[in-house]
Amino acid sequence: MPEKSIHLPIVFHFHQPVDNFPWVFEDVYQKSYEPLIDNIFLFPDVKVTLHFSGNLLEWLLNNKPELIEKLKIMAKRNQIEIIGGGYYEPMFAIIPYRDKIAQMKKLSKLIKTEFGLEVKGAWLSERVWEPNYPSFLSDAGLKYVIVDDNHFRSTGITEEETFYSYNTEDEGKTLRVFPINETLRYLTPWKPTYQSIDYLRKMADDKGDRLCLLISDAEKMGDWGSTFQFCYIEGQGHQEGDNGKPFIPAFFEQIRSNSWIISITLTEYMAIFPARNLIYLPTASYDKMEEWVLPTQVRKNFEIIRESLKEDDQNKETYQFLKGGFWRFFLIKYPESNNMHKKMLHVRNKLIHTEENLLKLEEENLISIILKKIDEAWDEIYKSQCNDCYWHGLFGGVYLQFLRFSVYTHLINAEKIIDEINNLINPKLRSYIYITPIDFYKDSKTEYLIESEIFNLYINPSDGGTIFELDYKPKSYNLLNTLTRWPEAYHESKKLESKEILVDRYRRSLLRLRFLHKDVTFEEIQEDQYFEFGDFTNNSFRVTSSEKEGKIAILEMEKTGSIKNTETEERIPVRVNKDIYVEDYEIEVVVRITFEEIPGNEDILNNIIKDLNVAIDIPFFFNGDTNKFQWESDQVDFKDEKEKNMLEPSQYLGEIYMKSRP
Known part of the structure; x- marks a missing residue:
């Protein structure tokens, strides 16, 4: 009777975001990348598949020649395979076809040039999959991809059937897909190595074509929490079963000493075994990602439902069909x-x-x-x-x-x-200015873009007539790069109630108009707990004029609305005009507020105006001194005289009109 066996492809994913801090690259290299590659190098009979995002591989090529040399040696002795993907780790689902192909070919070319390896497999950012992926991955010259086993389980196949590779297609273009084993992914490196080996032994069979694919972020092997100690430091590994031996060498030693575990790369497996069957996978990612993407309150409810099903033996089969966002x-x-x-x-x-x-x-x-x-x-x-x-x-x-x-x-x-x-x-x-109506957000509404060689102003009439992006191009700087305080599922209710965690009612944009009571406090504004008397904050403004006069771009907006009487429930009609003028280094905004006179009751209107404050959102730091403020521009150095003048503290001239009805 043949001995039971199982194939064990191992994939390590190395990635750092574009423009992450240099000290982060170096720190992660010391804790994870270097010791991990060193250990792989010491076990030449353990086959490993590696993925590097292009910008990280560039950094290694420029700064760590000793690691690159080890990779080249391992490539020559057929110990490693290097797979491709998007050069700068894009989310394929949201970038155009041309960019997908270009990014994949750029990374494949770099790998071929530096290591002499033909790229066959693709890494998917955050393991996000959509059914049209096979066509463009095939067009980029790739032969296989790895995705989570829950993608497969959601189609109705059993756990037993996730230990094989499958073919899929889109537009007649085929691709091999390999399921990532979730159990093994959660065992390593958190549990003693014998638990992973015991699991593999249970999954092995005597037919000889099974595989159990292990993938891990390289950063998990050394950079996460205390993993550096128990992955690489002698005596600090798992005591149970491993007697303190560091996890990585202990795990590789287990693979080497158990002949029924067949160490193999995915390309080697493909060359030996055909796909088990044809399969079509739904849109999916790993389970946590499907939770995180949900709206906050829905996510809270979903997490409760998912955990209850996962822990209930009678409902485990139902769990695999529970889909998030x-x-x-x-x-x-x-x-x-x-x-x-x-x-x-x-x-x-x-x-x-x-x-x-x-x-x-x-x-x-x-x-x-x-x-x-x-x-x-x-x-x-x-x-x-x-x-x-x-x-x-x-x-x-x-x-x-x-x-x-x-x-x-x-x-x-x-x-x-x-x-x-x-x-x-x-x-x-050389000197230009344009004003363009465009459905920028692709939501059927019209935004207006004022673009010149100096500025970009993006205006959204539908969201309170606000400016949502203000780029100062000479410094490649978006002055409105702020983030709204959104509620999150992990925010504790008590902290929200006590205002220890604050959330915003509206997106943080420029020129959002608020009608406040004159006695509103700074703390109430900070906590977004003030009463809003008007209906102009996030409602639509009508564009009355959009034109260019010489080198001046002009956008004029208007909204007729109302404000609440500060003393009664009555609402008073009000018209607000916002006019934006852009020329060279100057941006001028004129806000006009016109109150309709209340017949025979002018004193009431005067009292209303006396009790109100008008606030217009602007991105500046405020230290409590009403005579001093500064633009939020601390990350860029404005030295030019025109730039200094542009950011000088400004005077705000408010104009309020009373208009008699005809």
Whole structure:
């Protein structure tokens, strides 16, 4: 009778966000990347598949030649396989087809150039899968992909059937898919090695074609919490079963000493065994991601339901069919994430238009210069697509301001390169200003973009006539890169009630108009607990004029609404006009508030005005001194005189009109 066996492909995923701090790269390298690769190097009969995001691989190539040399040696002795994916770790679901292919080919080319390896497999950012993936992955020259086993279980196949590979297709283009084993993923490195070996022994069979795919973030092996100690320090590993031996060498030793565990790469497995069957997988990610993406209150309820099913033996079969949300909803959950995504689409459309203009040129030298700049602009856009900043789960994500700045910096850099190209094509365009009505958010509503070589102002009439993005292009800086205080499922109710955790009613934007009582306190504003007397804060304004006069862009908006009488429930009709003028380094905003006179009762209107304050949201730090404030621009150094004048504390001139009814 044949001995039972099981194939064990191991995949380690190495990634750092674009523009993460240099000290983070170095710290994670010391705690995780270096000791992990060193241990793999010491076990040449343990096969491992590795994935590096392109920007991290660049950093290793530039800073850690000793690690690169070990990778090259392991590649030559057929110990490792390196798989590809998007160069800057994009979320494939939200970037256009052209960008998907370009990012994958860029990473495959780098791996081929440096290690001489043909890339066959694809890493999916956050293991997010959508049914159309096989076609573009195939077009990029990739042969297989790895996804979570819960993707497979949700189709109705049994746990036993997740120990094989399957084929899938889209538009007739095929791809092999390998299921990641959830049990093994949670055992390593948190439990003694014998528990992983016992699990593999239970899953082994005598047919010889089973596989149990283990994947892990490389950072989990050394950088998370205390994992460095029990993964690599002698005497600090698991005591039970491993007698303190560090987890990584202990685990590799277990693989080497148990001949029934067949160490193999995924490409090697594909060459030996055909797919078990054809399968079609639904849109999915790992289980926690499907929870995190849900709206906050729904997520709280969903987590309770999921845990109750998971812990109930009678309902375990039901659990596999319980689906949460899917990744794209993060663009709805966090408007700031949606803002970055839609700006990326807008900028790339501008670049494509610039490429089309290139067809009109005939001078070869000029075309060559422009093509190089176009490549630079595309690379800036690809960098902005790094997924880490577009969502939030266990770690910071969209809440990390420096990552949001990274996205905006690269997108504004791309715009500046586009300006340079357009200047080369038509020098008369060196100084320009445009005002464009556009469905920026793709929600059927019209936003207005005022764009020049100095500024980008993005205005949303539907959201209180606010400015939601203000880019100062010479410094590649978005002055409105702030994040709204959103409620999260992990916020404790007591802390919300005690105001230890604060949330906002509205998105933080520029020029949001609020009618407050004159006695409102700074704390009430800070806690967003004031009473709003008007209906202008987040309601729609009507655009009455959108035009360009010479080098001045003008946008005029108006809303007729009302405010509540401070003494009664009566509402008083009010008209608000917001006019925006942009020229060179100057942005002028005029806000006019017109109260309709109440016939025969002018004293009431005067009392209402006397009791009200008008507040207009502006991004500045306030220290309590009404004579001093500063723009929120601490991360960029404004030195030029024009820049200093632009950010000088301004005087706000309010104008209130009383108008008699005809």
